[in-house]
């Protein structure tokens with residue numbers, strides 16, 4: 001079915017940007033830097049069963065929910081996508097994303113690989129951006145240096161990182177996070193440009 005003049009549904013889908021990449025590569029850092037400079041960039045706030053890290057606030061970095069609450073969101077079909085990652089569950093609340101897209105406003109999702117794959121299936125017009133580390137050793141340094149996970153969790157995330165790095169070719173484009181400032185500029189340019 002082709003879109004009618006004035007129908008923004010097709011255009012709106014093109015405004016959906018999915019940012020993915022291995023744990024510790026710098027996704028949150030890049031998005032935070034981008035939003036400091038451009039506060040209008042809207043990032044979906046995910047739900048998670050993970051415990052908050054020191055300094056994280058409910059409703060800001062995540063909506064922190066119990067396993068039972070997460071089950072209820074899944075059962076009620078309120079998540080656009082969701083996945084199990086390193087022992088916790090994460091999902092994108094459907095309603096706020098759909099409201100933004102229907103209004104023709106851009107949406108940024110920062111999610112892991114399984115969720116990105118679900119979005120590719122359900123919303124094929126989304127632009128998928130892979131954030132890659134400059135090297136494996138630098139990824140390990142960043143994830144370890146962040147100091148937020150126990151050694152066992154770091155190892156689990158690094159095992160998953162190998163799978164995620166192997167999936168880079170599934171993405172529309174790759175940005176290498178050597179400099180946060182450079183990647184912000186590149187991401188901003190991608191967000192402004194229609195997908196071709």
Ligand SMILES: Nc1ncnc2c1ncn2[C@@H]1O[C@H](COP(=O)(O)OP(=O)(O)OP(=O)(O)O)[C@@H](O)[C@H]1O
Nearest residue numbers: 022023024025026027028029142146177178179180
């Ligand atoms: N370009 C960069 N150069 C050096 N350090 C960086 C760079 N980008 C991010 N970092 C650092 O790497 C660490 C991991 O960054 P961040 O938490 O943003 O990763 P992430 O991809 O969001 O991880 P996760 O998927 O686990 O949430 C942080 O300590 C951050 O300060």
Ligand SMILES: Nc1nc2c(ncn2[C@@H]2O[C@H](COP(=O)(O)O)[C@@H](O)[C@H]2O)c(=O)[nH]1
Nearest residue numbers: 046047082083085090091092110111112115
């Ligand atoms: N599939 C989804 N993945 C998500 C979502 N929100 C965040 N994430 C990703 O989970 C991992 C771990 O995050 P952390 O905050 O515990 O380090 C990371 O790759 C995030 O991008 C989501 O809604 N769906």
